[in-house]
Amino acid sequence: MDIKKGNKVKIICGKDKNKEGEIIEIDRKNFRAKVKGLNMIKKHVKTTKEKKGGIFEKENFLNLSNLSIISTSKKEIKKKEAKK
Template identity: 50%
Template sequence: MFVKTGDKVKVIAGKEKGKEGTVIKVDRKNNRVVVKGLNMIKKHEKPSQTNANGGVVETEGSIHASNVMLVDPESGKPTRIGHEVVDGKKVRIAKVSGKAIDKK
């Protein structure tokens, strides 16, 4: 998958279109990502040891990976991703700026 945990992404489709956030979790099996502060859902929870009172809890829902686009760290614009081998390691390359995204 082109997105990793900690990447800054922009939502390009759906009710959260145009908003940006950081990826918290990546589900490779279902091709979905969870973005901090976006796609908030309300979940009803019973009282338990971890949540003594129970009630309605608001959490982030997942978004399909095709509906998000990585933000280029240099220009701040959404970009597609390419791959190159640099010094024997495969790194992600931003198509907008041509710079490596992965930290060295």
């Protein structure tokens, strides 16, 4: 089964072990994915004319080998139900 954006996954190891979330971004070249609300890091942003600076939290990439698929996206589930 292929991991896609929108799939619900469970983290197998690391600081967020046994937590679940939805994939929001995939980097297939580097074999990594971002999971919504998990593996948070602090990003220091410098103030510019357009944006206010500060310390922001954002998701960081996880290796795909540390993820386990729980369920596929809602669209795929609807397609499977329609075929039955």
